[in-house]
Amino acid sequence: MNNNTIVMANDADAPSVALSSSATGAVTGPFLVTVSFSEAVNGFSAGGLSVSNGVVSSFNAVSPAQYTAEIKPSADGPVTVEVRANATSDVGGNGNTASNTLSVMADTAAPTASLSAAIGDIASGPFELAISFSEPVTGFTLDDLAMVGAV
Secondary structure, eight states, X not given: OOOOOOOOOOOOOOOOEEEEOOOOSOBSSOEEEEEEESSOOBSOOGGGXXXXXXXXXXXXXXETTEEEEEEEESSSEEEEEEEOTTSSBOTTOOBOOOOOOEEXXXXXXXXXXXXXXXXXXXXXXXXXXXXXXXXXXXXXXXXXXXXXXXX
């Protein structure tokens, strides 16, 4: 008696995907995002990423289930990255589920300073100088000022 058995596996599970980054606080330039699928996927590319207030500046396949993307902020403010549902599929043709939304704050513009004093064109003695910055700053001290013609 010959008993030939064929076993077929049915892959009906959609691959899930999670985004992560080591970026903490506000970033001042490009940052790295890791895209991790629960299983190997086919044909995932930078076009599968949805980015607001930024662009994908580089994209690499680490493995069929893990990818990295460098995101370059376009302006100050939140930069969000996500993978939408069905951006790619597994070997069984199941489209991926939507990822979490990764949000990183960008602060790419240097602060500007405005100086003002309640004096005329020529000061004949000590005067008070007001310095206003375009955004909060830390570490500013008197040593950061360069005075010309002052004693």
